[in-house]
Amino acid sequence: MKDKEFVTWESIRVKGKLRFFFVNGLLLYGLPMCIITAYSNKLFENGFTLKAVLGHVTIWSMAGLMFGVVMWYITERRYKKEVTFRENSKQ
Template identity: 35%
Template sequence: MQELEAWEETRKKGWFNYILFNGLFMWGMPMFVAMSFISKPFAEGYTSRAAIVHYIVWPLAGLLYGAVMWWFAERRFKKNQNGSKNT
C-alpha cells in the first residue's frame, strides 16, 4: 500500500512539522493571501481591526487544519495497520 508507506515517511518527520508545513504554510498562508484579495481587510490600513483579525484568524485556522488532517491521517493509518495485522 503506497499510501501507508508515504504516511509512514511523513509521520517520521513528526506532527509538529506536518502541522506547521501542511497546515500553516500550505493552507493557512494561501488562505491569508486569497482572503486579502476577497475581503480587503487592509482597506483601512494594516493596523485596522479587520487587518488584525485577519492576521490572527488565518494562521490559527491553518494550524487547526493541519492538526485535524494529521488526526484523520493517523486514524486511517492505524486502522489500516490493525486491519492488515488481523488478516
C-alpha cells in the first residue's frame, strides 16, 4: 500500500463503515449502475412502471451495499497488513 493510499484510508476509516457503505457503495457504485443499466437494457422501453423501477432500484441498492461492504473489508485487510509491515520495519 502506497503512502498516499495509507493516509487516505486512515481518514476514510475514521468516518466509519456505514458512511463508506453509503457513499462508496450506494452513491458511487449502486446509483450509477442503476442508471446505466436502466438505459442500456432499455428497462423502461414498454413504459415506466412502478414495479420495474422498484425492482431495479432494489437490486442495484443491494448490489451497491454489497460492493461497499466487500471493498471495506478488502481495503481494511490491506491496511492492517501495511500497519503490521510498518511496525515490523521500524524495529
